[in-house]
Amino acid sequence: MDPGADRTGPLVEPSWWSYGSTDHPDHPRAGRAPDADAHGFGREHPSAPLPPLPTGAWDRLGPRAATGDDDPTVATPRVAGRQGHDPHPDDSFLDSFPDDSFPDDRYPGADPRPWEEQTGGLDVIGANVDEPTPRRRGLRRGRRNAAAPADLPETEAMPAVAPDGPAGELPEEHPVHEEQDHDAEPVGPLTDDAIPVAPYDPRNDRQRRRRRRRPFAVALVVLVLGGIVAGIVLGGQQLLSLLDPDSRDYTGSGTGSVDVRVNQGDTLSDIAATLDGADVIASTGPFVSAAKANPDATGIQPGVYTLRLQMSGEAALQLLLDPAARQVSRVTLREGLTVTQVLARLAEDTGTPLEELQAAAADPAALGLPAYANGMLEGFLFPATYDFEPDDTAADMLGAMVARAVQALDALQIPEADRLVVVTKASIVQAEAAGAEDMAKVARVLENRLSDGMPLQLDTTVNYANGKGGITTTAADRANPSPYNTYFHPGLPPGAISNPGEDALEAVLAPAEGDWRFFVVVNPDTGETRFARTGEEHQQNVLLFQQWLRENPEG
Known part of the structure; x- marks a missing residue:
C-alpha cells in the first residue's frame, strides 16, 4: 500500500472553493480532477474538508457592487406564478413593484414560492402549510371590494392597493379566480390596524340549536324509557296473574x-x-x-x-x-259492681238501650249461665275490660262476661259443686274489704263466724237486700226479711251480692290464719280496718268509726 495515500495533514484548498460555487465559469467541472466526484472532490483522503452547499437560488445572485453608502432597503414582493411553471423566469419583473405591495394572493392557484428549487424527493419542511382559509378569503374579499369596481368581471385584472403609492396594475394573463360573495358587504380598504372579521358560518347556528335541543332530547329519552319500564312491569304483572291467579295484587292503599x-x-x-x-x-x-x-x-x-x-x-x-x-266499644267493669250497675255501664259505653240489656239479663240460660248458678246472674258477670263490636247484641255482651267468669273459675280449679258458695263468699269479701291486703282476714272472719254458728250481721248484705249502697244501715233496713239480710237470717245469703274479682276468689280459697270474729272500717277515707277477737274489743273499734261519721256527716 502506498503510504502517501494515508497522509492526514492539511490539504491545499482548490482555487475554485473561494468562489462559493461549484459551477464558476472559470472552473468548469471538466477542469476538475479525473477522479473527482459529483462535488468536485477527489478521493485523496476521507477526512478532507467538507464541500460547499449544493447549488441553489442564492448561488445565482452575484455579489453587490460596492457603491459607498448602502442604498435604502426596498421591500421586494414575491412573484406569484402558476402551479408548476414560472411565467417570469427572470427577476426583472420585480422592478415594477417598488415596495412590498405586490398582491400575490390575487392569483389563486399560483405558486407563491418561485425561489424554491426543485429538490426531487427532498421536501422543504413547512412549504405546504397554508394560512386558514376563512382569514385569507376575508382579506381577499376586503381588498377586492375596496379596490375593484363593482361592475368588473371576474377575469379582468384588478389594481392592487399599495400602502404608500398609487395602485399598480396586475398583468392581464393572471385572471382572478375568486368566488364572488354577493351577500358580503364592502368593508373598505384594509389598513394596518384593521382586524378581519370571521365570516358568518351557518354551521355555528346549527350547533347552537343542537345544544339548545339537547336537554329536551334527554328528557324525551327519559320519558320514553320510563314508559317502556312501566309497560314491562305492568305486562309482567298481567302475565303472572294469568299464570297464577293467587298471586294477583292491587297496588296502593285502596x-x-x-x-x-x-x-x-x-x-x-x-x-x-x-x-x-x-x-x-x-x-x-x-x-x-x-x-x-x-x-x-x-x-x-x-x-x-x-x-x-x-x-x-x-x-x-x-x-x-x-x-x-x-x-270496638271498650267497656271496663271494675270489681264489686252489681248486675244493675253493670247493665247501666254497658248502656252508657256501647249505646245499647238499657231495656235490651235488662231483657237479656232476664233470660240467663240464653247467656250460657251454668246450672250451678241456680239461675242467678249476680256474681257471674266477671269484672274485666271488654271490646264490643257495633253489631254485638245485648245477649252477646252479657254472654261474653259469663264466659269470662266460668274461665276464671276453671283456672282456679274450683269444683262445680262449690262454685256458688265460693262466689257468694267472694262477693261479700269484695264488698267488705277496703283493699286486697285485708281480703284474706275478712275471709277468715266469715269462716270463724260460720263455724261458731254466729249470724254474719253484715251491712253490705242488708243494703243489697234494700237496693241501696253505702257502708251504713238503719233499723228499718235491718228489719227487711229478705234472705239477703244477714241480720235477720243466719248463714250465707242465697247468692252473691256483687261480681267479685280474682283477688276475692283467691282470698276465699286461702283465708288468713287468725281467731278474729269481728272487723270494722274505722276510716273509710284511708281504708283502715280494725279486726277484733272479742265483742268488747270490737266495740272500741266501732267508737272510732262513729267518730269518723261525726266528722264526715255526708258519709
Whole structure:
C-alpha cells in the first residue's frame, strides 16, 4: 500500500472553493480532477474538508457592487406564478413593484414560492402549510371590494392597493379566480390596524340549536324509557296473574270503605279469604306472604275492621294491625259492681238501650249461665275490660262476661259443686274489704263466724237486700226479711251480692290464719280496718268509726 495515500495533514484548498460555487465559469467541472466526484472532490483522503452547499437560488445572485453608502432597503414582493411553471423566469419583473405591495394572493392557484428549487424527493419542511382559509378569503374579499369596481368581471385584472403609492396594475394573463360573495358587504380598504372579521358560518347556528335541543332530547329519552319500564312491569304483572291467579295484587292503599269481620279462631288463610271475598285484596297470596313475614300478624284480634277496597296485600295487613281500624266499644267493669250497675255501664259505653240489656239479663240460660248458678246472674258477670263490636247484641255482651267468669273459675280449679258458695263468699269479701291486703282476714272472719254458728250481721248484705249502697244501715233496713239480710237470717245469703274479682276468689280459697270474729272500717277515707277477737274489743273499734261519721256527716 502506498503510504502517501494515508497522509492526514492539511490539504491545499482548490482555487475554485473561494468562489462559493461549484459551477464558476472559470472552473468548469471538466477542469476538475479525473477522479473527482459529483462535488468536485477527489478521493485523496476521507477526512478532507467538507464541500460547499449544493447549488441553489442564492448561488445565482452575484455579489453587490460596492457603491459607498448602502442604498435604502426596498421591500421586494414575491412573484406569484402558476402551479408548476414560472411565467417570469427572470427577476426583472420585480422592478415594477417598488415596495412590498405586490398582491400575490390575487392569483389563486399560483405558486407563491418561485425561489424554491426543485429538490426531487427532498421536501422543504413547512412549504405546504397554508394560512386558514376563512382569514385569507376575508382579506381577499376586503381588498377586492375596496379596490375593484363593482361592475368588473371576474377575469379582468384588478389594481392592487399599495400602502404608500398609487395602485399598480396586475398583468392581464393572471385572471382572478375568486368566488364572488354577493351577500358580503364592502368593508373598505384594509389598513394596518384593521382586524378581519370571521365570516358568518351557518354551521355555528346549527350547533347552537343542537345544544339548545339537547336537554329536551334527554328528557324525551327519559320519558320514553320510563314508559317502556312501566309497560314491562305492568305486562309482567298481567302475565303472572294469568299464570297464577293467587298471586294477583292491587297496588296502593285502596279507596272507599268496607267493614270486614275477623272471627275468633281465624287463621291467616281464613282472614285472607275473607278479605278476598270483600274485594279488599286481589288474591290471597300476597296477603299471606306479607303476614308470614311479619311476626305481629299473629296478634290480629277478632272483630270488625274498617278497611278499603282494592288494597295491596301489604297495605291490608298494616291496616289490620292498626288498632284505630278496629270498630270496638271498650267497656271496663271494675270489681264489686252489681248486675244493675253493670247493665247501666254497658248502656252508657256501647249505646245499647238499657231495656235490651235488662231483657237479656232476664233470660240467663240464653247467656250460657251454668246450672250451678241456680239461675242467678249476680256474681257471674266477671269484672274485666271488654271490646264490643257495633253489631254485638245485648245477649252477646252479657254472654261474653259469663264466659269470662266460668274461665276464671276453671283456672282456679274450683269444683262445680262449690262454685256458688265460693262466689257468694267472694262477693261479700269484695264488698267488705277496703283493699286486697285485708281480703284474706275478712275471709277468715266469715269462716270463724260460720263455724261458731254466729249470724254474719253484715251491712253490705242488708243494703243489697234494700237496693241501696253505702257502708251504713238503719233499723228499718235491718228489719227487711229478705234472705239477703244477714241480720235477720243466719248463714250465707242465697247468692252473691256483687261480681267479685280474682283477688276475692283467691282470698276465699286461702283465708288468713287468725281467731278474729269481728272487723270494722274505722276510716273509710284511708281504708283502715280494725279486726277484733272479742265483742268488747270490737266495740272500741266501732267508737272510732262513729267518730269518723261525726266528722264526715255526708258519709
